Amino acid sequence: MSDVTAEELMAVTASRLLADNTVVFAGVGMPLLASALARRRQAPNLTIVLEGGIIGTSLLPGHLPVSTNEMRAAYGAQMLTDITDIFLFAQRGYFDYGFLGVAQVDQYGNINTSFIGDPAHPKVRLPGSGGANDIISLCNEIFIVTQHERRRFVERVDFVTSPGYLTGGDSRERSGLLFGKIGAVVTDLAVMDFEPGSRRMRLRALQPGVTAGQVQAQTGFELLIPDDIEKLPPPAPEEIDVYRTLRDGQPSLTGSTA
Amino acid sequence: MGAAPDGNGRAAVAFREARAEREASPRLVTDKRMSAADAIGLVRDGDHVAIGGTCYSRTPMALLFALLKARRQRLTVSRPLSCYEVELLLATGSAERIVTSWVGIGLRWGLAPVFRHYVETGAAVYEEWSHLAIGLRYRAGAMGVPFLPTLSMLGSDLAPAVGLQTIICPYTGERLAAVPALNPDVALIHVHRADEFGNAQVEGYRHMDVDMARAARKVIVSAERIVSTDEISARPWATMLPHFAVDAVVEAPYGAYPHECYGLYEADTDHFDTYAAAVRDGGADAARGYVGQHVDALPDFAAFVDAAGTERLAARAAAAERLMPR
Numbered sequence: 135m136s137d138v139t140a141e142e143l144m145a146v147t148a149s150r151l152l153a154d155n156t157v158v159f160a161g162v163g164m165p166l167l168a169s170a171l172a173r174r175r176q177a178p179n180l181t182i183v184l185e186g187g188i189i190g191t192s193l194l195p196g197h198l199p200v201s202t203n204e205m206r207a208a209y210g211a212q213m214l215t216d217i218t219d220i221f222l223f224a225q226r227g228y229f230d231y232g233f234l235g236v237a238q239v240d241q242y243g244n245i246n247t248s249f250i251g252d253p254a255h256p257k258v259r260l261p262g263s264g265g266a267n268d269i270i271s272l273c274n275e276i277f278i279v280t281q282h283e284r285r286r287f288v289e290r291v292d293f294v295t296s297p298g299y300l301t302g303g304d305s306r307e308r309s310g311l312l313f314g315k316i317g318a319v320v321t322d323l324a325v326m327d328f329e330p331g332s333r334r335m336r337l338r339a340l341q342p343g344v345t346a347g348q349v350q351a352q353t354g355f356e357l358l359i360p361d362d363i364e365k366l367p368p369p370a371p372e373e374i375d376v377y378r379t380l381r382d383g384q385p386s387l388t389g390s391t392a
Numbered sequence: 393m394g395a396a397p398d399g400n401g402r403a404a405v406a407f408r409e410a411r412a413e414r415e416a417s418p419r420l421v422t423d424k425r426m427s428a429a430d431a432i433g434l435v436r437d438g439d440h441v442a443i444g445g446t447c448y449s450r451t452p453m454a455l456l457f458a459l460l461k462a463r464r465q466r467l468t469v470s471r472p473l474s475c476y477e478v479e480l481l482l483a484t485g486s487a488e489r490i491v492t493s494w495v496g497i498g499l500r501w502g503l504a505p506v507f508r509h510y511v512e513t514g515a516a517v518y519e520e521w522s523h524l525a526i527g528l529r530y531r532a533g534a535m536g537v538p539f540l541p542t543l544s545m546l547g548s549d550l551a552p553a554v555g556l557q558t559i560i561c562p563y564t565g566e567r568l569a570a571v572p573a574l575n576p577d578v579a580l581i582h583v584h585r586a587d588e589f590g591n592a593q594v595e596g597y598r599h600m601d602v603d604m605a606r607a608a609r610k611v612i613v614s615a616e617r618i619v620s621t622d623e624i625s626a627r628p629w630a631t632m633l634p635h636f637a638v639d640a641v642v643e644a645p646y647g648a649y650p651h652e653c654y655g656l657y658e659a660d661t662d663h664f665d666t667y668a669a670a671v672r673d674g675g676a677d678a679a680r681g682y683v684g685q686h687v688d689a690l691p692d693f694a695a696f697v698d699a700a701g702t703e704r705l706a707a708r709a710a711a712a713e714r715l716m717p718r
Contacts, residue, residue, distance in 0.1 A: 187597035218527030267522035309547030
């Protein structure tokens with residue numbers, strides 16, 4: 135499919151990471167859409183959880199939520215509870231995946247959604263963590279999805295709103311974050327993971343037609359590039375069809391999770 | 393109060409005071425109905441006001457409009473996720489400190505420019521906690537304990553920015569974040585139904601309203617409908633707050649508009665579009681213009697709802713109906 139957009143490529147790639155009979159805590163926007171796509175493909179028993187207190191949403195195509203805390207997000211849910219309760223399920227270890235869209239990520243998977251520039255005198259005050267800090271601290275495995283641009287992939291974020299592997303090695307565990315791992319970063323160019331030991335970001339797989347050099351050129355730090363890089367299969371026409379049905383004329387998905 | 397733990401004992405005093413006030417507060421089973429303007433009389437300058445609902449769901453908008461009209465000063469406001477109400481409170485000089493995990497008009501509308509202006513210039517403080525940490529602060533307050541332990545916020549730069557302390561578990565030796573209790577001076581909560589005594593019922597998700605209200609020193613509830621106690625007792629499982637946890641009851645049909653109220657009406661995103669376009673060009677002046685047009689120039693919130701028009705409200709109600717379980 136030559137007319138597949140970057141957004142569709144990311145969504146399909148991310149959706150394939152979600153296994154059946156699991157629970158995903160999804161941020162709004164791309165993570166929610168990719169999760170909904172997985173439910174309609176390989177993971178019909180995937181349970182989607184949203185921080186607004188919503189367990190088991192199915193989404194009404196063409197009526198996508200703009201937040202994680204509204205009726206559209208609750209469509210088809212099996213349980214409505216309070217917000218704190220949702221995060222406590224995560225802290226207990228029920229949520230297999232935490233799924234986040236981000237504005238800025240660094241080589242250790244740390245996320246900044248608080249400041250651009252010096253936090254003491256910020257150039258831009260961003261919206262803040264929302265649930266992202268809790269999701270990345272408490273879920274069992276984290277997937278991050280974002281467009282692959284140099285300004286988004288920085289060596290060190292200006293501010294760690296949501297902690298990945300902090301400064302690498304065992305620094306995450308030493309900070310008291312005993313559980314959870316950053317499983318993958320999915321972009322329109324590639325899929326990355328984090329090298330055991332150093333916890334530095336590592337290239338794992340390339341989107342169709344993309345080279346490792348192109349990925350490095352769009353990354354603001356030195357990616358670890360192993361010899362055995364996989365090639366991602368292109369989206370199937372059925373995946374694109376399902377995704378477009380879900381979207382059905384909705385505005386483009388931008389911004390980070392709330 | 394809204395302060396982060398300061399290590400000098402103020403938190404300890406606040407914790408004991410919050411308990412003492414609740415012990416001493418009257419639990420009269422009496423008619424607590426009043427106008428929004430009268431209820432907002434419970435809010436004093438400098439208070440910490442907690443705003444119920446989250447993002448653009450079940451926001452106590454009728455109460456907030458009355459608060460905006462009253463032009464209180466030096467308020468601290470807290471909320472799980474905050475929307476344009478924060479911009480209105482900042483632009484009118486009502487609030488100077490925001491305690492929340494997120495501020496925006498909504499994802500589709502980009503960054504909130506008035507909020508940005510006030511925080512980036514240092515005119516207001518944004519005390520940023522994680523979403524769960526906000527919830528646990530209200531819950532600790534609601535539980536009557538001074539803090540709660542959690543595995544969240546550790547390792548991040550959020551923790552030192554708000555002075556978050558850690559504790560060592562006396563049983564396992566593990567290090568945990570110790571999230572301090574928050575006992576707001578006043579909580580504003582919007583519900584589907586309440587009786588005259590304050591028994592309050594909601595449908596759908598409860599956000600952080602239960603903990604927020606039970607943590608607060610005073611609680612103002614607005615309700616889509618005032619109902620009899622018999623109607624409350626017909627569905628006691630839907631009751632979110634008992635009468636003794638509520639100080640004032642305000643009747644407010646469409647009381648969360650232009651935000652949503654679960655099952656009754658969806659958010660009016662066209663209204664946000666108009667607001668977002670205005671503040672993108674006009675900044676804080678445009679936010680003050682919004683308050684002038686929709687709050688100051690009108691006698692009450694009912695007039696604001698009337699101005700939206702029956703056709704627009706009916707469309708929002710029909711949209712909500714389409715999303716309900718059947």
